[in-house]
Amino acid sequence: MTPTLLGRWQTRILLFQTVGLLVTLLFTEGVIGPGGGVFLWVLEYLFIFGLGWDVLYNYLQKFRWDRDWPGALQLAAGVWEAFFIVLVIGFFGLPGIFFLDLGWFLVHYSLVWLAIYIASQSLMRILFPRWRFRGGVWL
Amino acid sequence: MRSGTSQIRLSWQEPATGELREPLLTLPVALGRVLDQMPAQLQGQPVSRIVLDSGQLSRFHALLTLEQGNLTLTDQNSTNGTWINGVRQTRGILNSGDSFQIGPYRIGIVAAGARAAARTVRSSEESFIQLDEPNEPEQAPERATSNFPPACFRSQQVRVQDLYATGLPVEEIDYAGVGAGLGSFIWVDYLRNFGVSRQQIKVVGLELEPYAKYQRLCLNSQIPAHERLRSNSDSCPDNLWGWPSYALREAWHDFQKGSMASAWRYLWQVFAEPTLAETYTPRAGNVFASIDREAARIGWEQMYQYGRVQAIRKTNDGRYAIAYSRGRGDHAFLVTRYLHLATGYPVVKFLPDLQEYRERTNNFKSVVNAYEAHDHVYQQLERQGGTVVIRGRGIVASRIIQRLYEARRRNPNIALLHLMRSPKPQGNKFGTAQRTVENHFEFQPFNWPKACWGGELRVQLEQASPEQRRSLISDWGGTTTADRGDWKQIVQEGLNQGWYQINFGEVIRVEPDPQGRPTTYIREKGPKGEIKLDADFIIDATGLDGKVKSSPLLNDLVTHYNLPLNPLDRLAVTNHFEVAEMRNDRGRVYAAGAITFGGPYAAVDSFLGLQYSALWAVDSLAAARAPRLKSLKGWASYKQWLKWVRNQAP
Numbered sequence A: 001m002t003p004t005l006l007g008r009w010q011t012r013i014l015l016f017q018t019v020g021l022l023v024t025l026l027f028t029e030g031v032i033g034p035g036g037g038v039f040l041w042v043l044e045y046l047f048i049f050g051l052g053w054d055v056l057y058n059y060l061q062k063f064r065w066d067r068d069w070p071g072a073l074q075l076a077a078g079v080w081e082a083f084f085i086v087l088v089i090g091f092f093g094l095p096g097i098f099f100l101d102l103g104w105f106l107v108h109y110s111l112v113w114l115a116i117y118i119a120s121q122s123l124m125r126i127l128f129p130r131w132r133f134r135g136g137v138w139l
Numbered sequence B: 001m002r003s004g005t006s007q008i009r010l011s012w013q014e015p016a017t018g019e020l021r022e023p024l025l026t027l028p029v030a031l032g033r034v035l036d037q038m039p040a041q042l043q044g045q046p047v048s049r050i051v052l053d054s055g056q057l058s059r060f061h062a063l064l065t066l067e068q069g070n071l072t073l074t075d076q077n078s079t080n081g082t083w084i085n086g087v088r089q090t091r092g093i094l095n096s097g098d099s100f101q102i103g104p105y106r107i108g109i110v111a112a113g114a115r116a117a118a119r120t121v122r123s124s125e126e127s128f129i130q131l132d133e134p135n136e137p138e139q140a141p142e143r144a145t146s147n148f149p150p151a152c153f154r155s156q157q158v159r160v161q162d163l164y165a166t167g168l169p170v171e172e173i174d175y176a177g178v179g180a181g182l183g184s185f186i187w188v189d190y191l192r193n194f195g196v197s198r199q200q201i202k203v204v205g206l207e208l209e210p211y212a213k214y215q216r217l218c219l220n221s222q223i224p225a226h227e228r229l230r231s232n233s234d235s236c237p238d239n240l241w242g243w244p245s246y247a248l249r250e251a252w253h254d255f256q257k258g259s260m261a262s263a264w265r266y267l268w269q270v271f272a273e274p275t276l277a278e279t280y281t282p283r284a285g286n287v288f289a290s291i292d293r294e295a296a297r298i299g300w301e302q303m304y305q306y307g308r309v310q311a312i313r314k315t316n317d318g319r320y321a322i323a324y325s326r327g328r329g330d331h332a333f334l335v336t337r338y339l340h341l342a343t344g345y346p347v348v349k350f351l352p353d354l355q356e357y358r359e360r361t362n363n364f365k366s367v368v369n370a371y372e373a374h375d376h377v378y379q380q381l382e383r384q385g386g387t388v389v390i391r392g393r394g395i396v397a398s399r400i401i402q403r404l405y406e407a408r409r410r411n412p413n414i415a416l417l418h419l420m421r422s423p424k425p426q427g428n429k430f431g432t433a434q435r436t437v438e439n440h441f442e443f444q445p446f447n448w449p450k451a452c453w454g455g456e457l458r459v460q461l462e463q464a465s466p467e468q469r470r471s472l473i474s475d476w477g478g479t480t481t482a483d484r485g486d487w488k489q490i491v492q493e494g495l496n497q498g499w500y501q502i503n504f505g506e507v508i509r510v511e512p513d514p515q516g517r518p519t520t521y522i523r524e525k526g527p528k529g530e531i532k533l534d535a536d537f538i539i540d541a542t543g544l545d546g547k548v549k550s551s552p553l554l555n556d557l558v559t560h561y562n563l564p565l566n567p568l569d570r571l572a573v574t575n576h577f578e579v580a581e582m583r584n585d586r587g588r589v590y591a592a593g594a595i596t597f598g599g600p601y602a603a604v605d606s607f608l609g610l611q612y613s614a615l616w617a618v619d620s621l622a623a624a625r626a627p628r629l630k631s632l633k634g635w636a637s638y639k640q641w642l643k644w645v646r647n648q649a650p
Helices: A005-028 A038-061 A071-091 A102-121 A123-127 B113-118 B160-165 B182-193 B212-220 B246-256 B260-272 B284-298 B352-361 B375-384 B395-410 B456-463 B466-476 B485-497 B552-561 B607-623 B634-646
Strands: B007-013 B024-026 B029-032 B048-051 B062-067 B070-075 B091-094 B099-102 B105-112 B128-130 B170-179 B201-205 B304-306 B308-315 B320-325 B331-341 B347-349 B367-369 B386-391 B414-420 B500-504 B506-512 B518-523 B530-534 B537-540 B588-591
Touching: A005 A038, A005 A102, A005 A123, A038 A071, A038 A102, A071 A102, A071 B260, A102 A123, A123 B634, B024 B048, B160 B170, B160 B331, B170 B182, B170 B320, B182 B201, B182 B284, B182 B331, B182 B607, B201 B331, B212 B284, B246 B260, B246 B284, B308 B331, B308 B552, B352 B367, B352 B506, B375 B386, B375 B395, B375 B537, B386 B395, B395 B414, B395 B485, B456 B466, B485 B500, B518 B537, B588 B607
Parallel strands: B029 B048, B170 B201, B170 B331, B201 B304, B331 B588, B367 B537, B386 B414, B386 B537, B414 B500
Antiparallel strands: B007 B024, B007 B105, B029 B062, B062 B070, B070 B091, B099 B105, B128 B347, B308 B320, B320 B331, B506 B518, B518 B530
16 A cells, blocks of 8 residues: 555545444444444544544655555554544543443454455455555545 | 876766766766756866756765865765765765765766776667567568658658558558557556457557567566566556455465465565565466456457557548558558557667677677576576676566576586676665665665555656656666565575675776686776676676667657657656647547656556556546547446456456
């Protein structure tokens, strides 16, 4: 992956609100786990914070000669984003989230991350043949 | 340096093109990025000002002067510094054979004074050899004969009636490709997947397999089918989506055969490359096999036409006439609305001193180019042992070293002398990033930083002015090799055991010794002066040349229509790879590959770069409502992909 900032944002918007949402619906409807709207709140907070993290990732990417962002770094970023949101919820709390079961959060988060990663590696390329040449811009 | 000499000859390879520059200059010499920022006069003497294209240079970077008879280099408080013989210095004395580095430029002092003036140097622009060509039905390669192309080709626009009047076969078509190599194939693959039918397309070239020339260059440069190309996993000439990638396919294949370890390794490589794992690259044989499958799927054979294109002209009805010969004096015309030029590299660069040696001695066996067939070198070495001089330090040199390492297993009496023009103390810098260097080899997974294909660097180059592009290309390009563990290990082992040595210096001349073996005389840095390298073979691994004027066809087109060239002397194309000056009413001409290098895109000669240029060109045709061409996206793209999976015609 060699994303641009615009590409990161556009891809994040699309994949969180489609693939991420579909996976989350399994959790809110109780197909997996206890159910409840909290999973949707979590997804949208991850999404909003992520738009900010993308600016940081884009900055860090400039220190890499190839200006790329391999899967391994996407995973590291994913671990960091999960850690961050758990800290924020634990210490400060976030509107809409009254209680978060850490175990189910991790299951939900991991599935969302995996689904988005796989979709970005396969489905995005097939539906948007120009996406990979435009640093993740699909619009 | 003797006192009183006021002239020096500098020597460097242009980082953007690899071309050799050896100007003879009168001291003082100023080097920098901006002409106006360098002094025109110093102490009443006119200054030779050399403008070098790179963002890593300061506007006035360094000054060469004669001080008390010594050639002195002074850094002008530059941002990125000056390295003299591999050590960062602000001021130093230089002798013949010394070298210094500023930005991506590694500049050698060839000679000074009388010697410099007397030395005749063949310019690297005139030093090349033709690529091997397939056997043709015709006796000799046929250039334009007296009556073909016909006289009507002298005008700016050819009347289609005049073509029919010649009595020669004329075929009219919507889309025509010239070249029939990988560039043409990928363009046609896009056309077919975008809805164009087989009957609307014709491609003229010399070989049926689109990868024939590429494969020959691979085999000559010692990449057989089982070896890996320097290409990305998702650069798939057979699949415009890049999915499934070659790594996934190879992993699946190995998984089915029960080789779990290698299957996981490929998946891990594409996940973690290049930071935590060595970059995955596909096997040459797998790539060619996948192209065979796609060629059959899109009906390549039915669209292919054997022929050597002699000339291309605009017609008076908004199309283009292609005059080509089918061998044995059999000529024909193709008239098309849309034309795609992808003729590839016309020639192989050959180091001028080696070219001169071959011409003088008529010995084509002991001094060879890595891109020529030269298996006899390894056969003789494996039989008798011997010494090889390697010139150049790119990916081809690495592969040749690997091949010689394999030969050493059969015969340990093989020694390698790697001749490099100058040390490489540090890699190119761009912004906050720097390329890594080890043992004077500079590493990069592919021939450009990865973001040149589809990331930030692609955007930056596309938006840059032609002059800025030249500077960016200097900073990102240059000679690099892949960071492969096995290659680094071979080099380290060879250095430790002594059978592989690196020599620095400028070649003065290459001459045959009494046994007819090529001896290289080089000027080494420091006071040692001239030294001799005796060898059985010299292998030039310096690269290919894509200059337009090396191709008779393109040269004719450029001359006839007064087409502009870009700052690197290749065809100037728009961001959609159109040759804008060839626009003829509704007719359009596009170009791809090496002949467009120096334009909006850096990696034009790669698989993925050819896909990029094809996609941008075909998109612009779709916007112009070219017949039966529908933009491919979303659901339509998915349906076409399913056809690819099922191996059905698009």
